Amino acid sequence: MSWTYLCDAAEVAPNSLKLVDANDIRIVVANYGSGFRAIPPICPHMEEPLEESGVIANCVLTCTKHLWAWNLISLDMLGETEKPLKTYEVKEEDGKLLAYITEELTYDFEEEDDMDDDFFSKS
């Protein structure tokens, strides 16, 4: 794949998130006021949909579920956050937002239930 249209920049208000479909890949566009980020649609903590649980203030994206947070300019992890935010390269051309997509970005989630099952079955 290559540069793929996400949405018009005007469709994403400052300090807001918008879920878009880019060639069947779900991406959340984040407008942090002085720029945009294109990120996977779920929180890397426990898969919360970020277009619902995410809030942006002062260039920081916070998942309101358990308060993991990332600086959207530097992508630094803040507070108790334990996983980095993955991002697609994004650019604005003629008012349109494009992301460079080579593959769908996903997170690894630990199967905590399976670990519990293993623990009890061995005891």
Ligand code: FES
């Ligand atoms: S699910 Fe997002 S911080 Fe826990």
